[in-house]
């Protein structure tokens with residue numbers, strides 16, 4: 705349609721820009737050519753390449769959970785195994801604590817679907833709250849600075865997945881809350897939270913949600929910032945670094961790009 709740039713073309717442009725910026729590093733000064741990889745690459749997707757052990761990918765419990773995540777079909781060729789492994793592992797770790805699970809930024813529910821299987825969520829007697837517009841970012845909540853950093857490339861890239869998500873989670877103790885964060889935050893009635901996932905691609909709703917839920921997150925509970933280390937999301941990193949300083953906590957930056965906060 706006239707005026708709408710197809711997603712594949714947007715991605716192609718991003719890749720070309722990336723290549724122009726980085727080709728010198730790749731060809732002349734790359735770790736790939738200085739033997740920093742100690743053997744065959746075991747993981748090379750989602751901004752991460754390593755020869756370190758990635759056996760978790762084929763471990764049956766994780767493989768099954770990941771398969772279910774993939775079946776929600778967030779996009780073709782979904783390959784976020786390491787990020788999904790981190791959310792599953794952390795969910796498993798905090799499930800012994802008091803409190804419910806909350807995810808802000810759900811899309812088709814890939815992470816939450818994997819977690820539900822991986823930790824046998826029904827046996828926890830907890831509730832999982834899923835908050836999203838279920839149709840993409842709210843343009844007015846994205847700053848000009850974020851738009852020029854590349855967040856504008858997300859506009860128009862999310863499909864309406866509300867009905868699909870309702871069906872995916874209908875058998876579980878899951879409440880699907882549709883609408884824009886921060887407006888919908890009061891609809892989430894969780895009084896205590898042990899798992900909070902923040903993944904909305906932009907600063908304003910993410911900081912608002914984390915502020916809103918902060919006092920409800922129990923001691924030892926985890927907050928996962930999905931976009932923390934990705935170059936295009938630098939404004940989120942800056943905002944969360946400031947937030948962390950105010951709350952006197954440290955954010956653990958993972959090579960997957962995720963940022964992790966444990967509530968003191």
Ligand SMILES: C[S@@+](CC[C@H](N)C(=O)[O-])C[C@H]1O[C@@H](n2cnc3c(N)ncnc32)[C@H](O)[C@@H]1O
Pocket residue numbers: 778808809810811812813814815816835836837838839840841842845862883884885886903904905909
């Ligand atoms: C990267 S996706 C989330 C992926 C998800 N965590 C998963 O498991 O695959 C980002 C989501 O944030 C949602 N979103 C962005 N801004 C929002 C806002 N202000 N309120 C609610 N949802 C928002 C989008 O609709 C999109 O579904």
